[in-house]
Amino acid sequence: MPDPISWDFAWPYLSAALVGGYLLGSIPFGLVLTRLSGLGDLRKIGSRSIGATNVLRTGRKDLAFLTMLLDGGKGAAAAGLAWYVGGPDPMLVAGLGAVLGHNFPVWLGFRGGKGVATSIAVLLAVAWPAALALCATWLLVAAVTRYSSLAALVSFLLSPAYAWFLIGDLQRVEFAALLAGLVVLRHTSNIGRLLRGEESKIGASGRSSDGNE
Secondary structure: OOOHHHHHHHHHHHHHHHHHHHHHHOOOHHHHHHHHOOOOOHHHOOOOOOOHHHHHOOOOHHHHHHHHHHHHHHHHHHHHHHHHHHOHHHHHHHHHHHHHHHHOOHHHOOOOOOOHHHHHHHHHHHOHHHHHHHHHHHHHHHHHHOOHHHHHHHHHHHHHHHHHHHOOOHHHHHHHHHHHHHHHHHOHHHHHHHHHOOOOOOOOOOOOOOOOO
């Protein structure tokens, strides 16, 4: 059982880490960049998502790459700042908050992206060996199947095992599992299309696919 006195001391910091991470993660960089570039409302094209994959559908590879970097950067920044201020526990809480903010931003009616880039960056900050293994798995599955969504699902579902074998810290294993659960939750429509054989492959044009973001 945790010490009630220590918990009374810790919970304001953890709450602040969660809220701060959420607010940072909820910045819709894809939407902001496309609007500033005169491309209109990103939520009205393609998959209507705010992530880098949908930005790519505007034809602006540079904006898509910048969106990916910023979406990942906000997750890593949230976790890193919380670690610097409060240590490992606030780091985990802030990282989770950043992913929740990206996936469910209050400014956009809780309709955000799918959190792949943000989750990978947070995992890099929290458990980098597991994150590198996840990235290698994503590349392998994507190269073999050409399904971006399947690559994300497989790599994140394996990430708790990577955390266990490469790090051995139960807290980080549980954190990786939580991120994997959020990725699966945000990819339910992709899972349905994969099962029906309707998911578009990488490089193919298809209105039914919304990719990872």
